[in-house]
Amino acid sequence: MFCSTLKAQEVQKNADNTAISIPQLSISADKSSGAINYTFSNGTRINNAVAYVEDINSGYLSTANLANHQCIVEQVNDKIGKGLCLTVKHSDSKRNISITQQFKLYNGKQYALVNVSATSAGKPIETRNISALALSPAGKGKLFIPGTEPRILDVPFDNDDWTPTLQRHWSKAGEDKTKGISYEFLAVYDQLKNSGLIIGSINHDFWKTGLSYQTAAEAGYVDSLNVFGGVATADNPALKSAYGGLDGTHDHTLHGTMLGQTVNSATIYLCASDNLHEAFKDYGRVNSIINGARTWQAPAPVYWNSFGVEGVLGYEKVMMPPAVYQISDFIKSMPNFSAYAKPVLSVDSYDQGLYTTEVLKAIGEYGAKNGQQIGFYFSPFAMWSWKNNTKNAKIPGTNQPLESALLHGKDGKPILYKDGDWGAYALDPTHPGVRLSIIQQLKKAKAINAKFLKIDFLTAGALESTTRYNAKVRTGMQAYNYGMQMLRQLCDSIMGKGIFITQAISPLFPHQYAHTRFVSTDVYSHLRDDQKGFPGWGSTESSLAAGSHLGWMQGTLFPYTNLDVAIMKNFQRNPDLNEQEIKVRLYAMMVMGSILGDGSDYRNPIAAFRAQEFLNNKNIAKYFSNPKAFIPIKMADGESFDQQMAFYLPGDNTLAAAFNFDLKNEYKQVFSRSVLKLPAGKGYQLLDFMSDRPLGELKADAAEFTIVTNPGDAVLVKLVPLK
DSSP states (O other): OOOSSOOOOEEEEOSSEEEEEETTEEEEEETTTOOEEEEETTSOEEEEEEEEEEETTTEEEEGGGOSEEEEEEEEEESSSOEEEEEEEEEEOTTOSEEEEEEEEEETTOOOEEEEEEEEESSSOEEEEEEEEEEEOGGGTOEEEOOSSSEEEEEOOSBSOTTOOOEEEOOOOTTSOOOEEEEESEEEEEETTTTEEEEEEEOOOSSOOEEEEEEEOSSTTEEEEEEEEEOOOOOOOTTSOIIIIISSSOOOSSOOOOEEESEEEOOOEEEEEESOHHHHHHHHHHHHHHHHOOOOOOSOOOEEEETHHHHOSBTTTOSSHHHHHHHHHHHHHTOTTTTSSSOOEEEOOSBOTTTSOHHHHHHHHHHHHHTTOEEEEEEOTTEEEEETTOOTTOBOTTSSSBGGGGBOBOTTSSBOEEEOSSEEEEEBOTTSHHHHHHHHHHHHHHHHTTOOEEEEOOGGGGGOOOSOOSSTTOOSHHHHHHHHHHHHHHHHHHHHOSOOEEEEOSOBSOSOTTOSEEBSSSOOOOOSOTTOTTSOSSOOHHHHHHHHTTTGGGBTTTBSOBBOOOBOSSOSTTSOOOOHHHHHHHHHHHHHBTBOEEEOOOTTSHHHHHHHHHHTTOHHHHHHTTSOOBOEEEEOOOSSOSOOEEEEEEOSTTOEEEEEEOOSSSOEEEEEEHHHHTOOTTOOEEEEETTTOOEEEEEOTTOSEEEEEEOTTEEEEEEEEEOO
8 A cells, every 4th residue: 555645746757767756666768669668666666658540541650659658747736636747759850740638646646547539630530549548568568467367347338238257368379368448447466465557538528538458468467558539439249248249339430539739638547456445536536627527415315216016117007107106105104224325216118108207296195185296207219119210209398300410330221229119219419309399398398397207218318429519519428418518407497406316328438417326227136147037137236246346436436426226125026035035235335325215015914024123224314415435355256256346434433244145055254354444452342234133243352254145145344343
């Protein structure tokens, strides 16, 4: 772990190199070759890195292809803080295009921010491929991290299709090299030491950033890495979900281009640390400093969501509006669940013909008498319709033709974002009819006095398109950022600024327009994806396996995360859950810093009984009034459903949690004083979190304690200081 007291930054110049450094990191520019070397204090190294731009007319140009490399070091004072900026200008008298790199190091920070720009003295540059950091075997580029169990954290572009995060191992001798594309960020780290390197973009208003990689033959080395703006990948049903099948940007055409005399990459964050979790939190903080973030001062919302009972639209008439009143009455009977925030009645994915404004308003008014409020659901950038039925259709809530607002693929046809006889067409966020449609939806939400918005299928608005209403908006990410900013401004002006917004299916970035986002796709609450009778997706295990690497988002990007709803008996027509599975689910939501939602049919006596037991538990209710993500000790590794994970949360009463998704073997996890940051010479009683039942004791002279977790179970203990 790095020292908290930092030495002054340093500048070193000689005939061959110019370098800037802080105790954690040195960045050196080779004046002869233009190559950049990064040396981190935890032993991580990046050697012979280059930058490049690919102009669609003149082709690929790397900093290694240019003859002159001029270095300038200046003081910097910006949103992040004070520090040093190393500028390296790469030029050549035989070229019209020069490339300029900037490297910033800050006082008191452990990371670097890096970007690149390319400038033409002739025709404007037009590019859909620009990189601030690239390594290749031909250029003798290498990335190395120390340790015996190296991994690459490979993340999907959005949280759709139940696509997992990957913890990639190095390929074995004789196998093809491990390679892939991560989106917006990746980590190269040691699984045992929780030490490694994070690389990620911090600008999300133009480029979709891809991070393509290929491991070297020797473990811990990466010999090909490209952090580039302009990634656009299609779904490929021939490939596994997380290996190119569904983990990409879902695009139907090429990424849009940047055009100008000067073009710029996104700024890239680099941080190598022996505390990977803290380095990730810094990544989140930097994103929020640069782009902004939503805050929430009141207790975190709690909610009931209809989707677990009713499903899509409500046409099955499982519940319909009258039964929501019964749900409202039952929620009123749970005083602890209602003690901190007015519970939200969130009607989800409904048929506008069934749940009209009048019906929703009546539900809201009924709930208000029970001390509750109503939520509102809509998909601003996706239009659900019968396939090929767009000819005479209108943009919802307007008289404008739907076809004028549809995004188009390279085949010239409208993009079906969700294919099928009943599918979703992708809408152009820059189209004025889409703006009018959003206004109508928000007016409806205002009319029913909604205080909670769930917005869904947002990735549709980020798709690349061959046509767009506003020609100045050139890329999918630029259009999506435009649309989200518009939505947020309209929400503030129409509904007021006290509206809580949760994003469901969506890209992670830009993040600053909502208070929370689903960690994964909808969670059906069964224990594992391979349970008989249940869907092969949406389990507690799969959501926490992904979430174990993403808890840093809580408190940095968003006030809270969202691990979707708990279920007290059964999700829609799925088999029943048992009480152990419900406990594991709630504990998983807790360690992720999630808001608390439930999707149960309380008309069922078993569901009602369990809701009183779990949702109305005073300790559960208090925790979810201000949820905080736990710090991971042991994260998910690999793709087995037998994950065993451990977390802790420091505080007045430190919490320690262990999850065992292995159905055959128990899980023993040692928690040490040093890891939990407990003072020496002080004793603690270990209490079961929900019941306050004594489980053991950490004696004043003991250095550690062990939690034993049974197969398919989870344990959460509270450490209460002994007097």
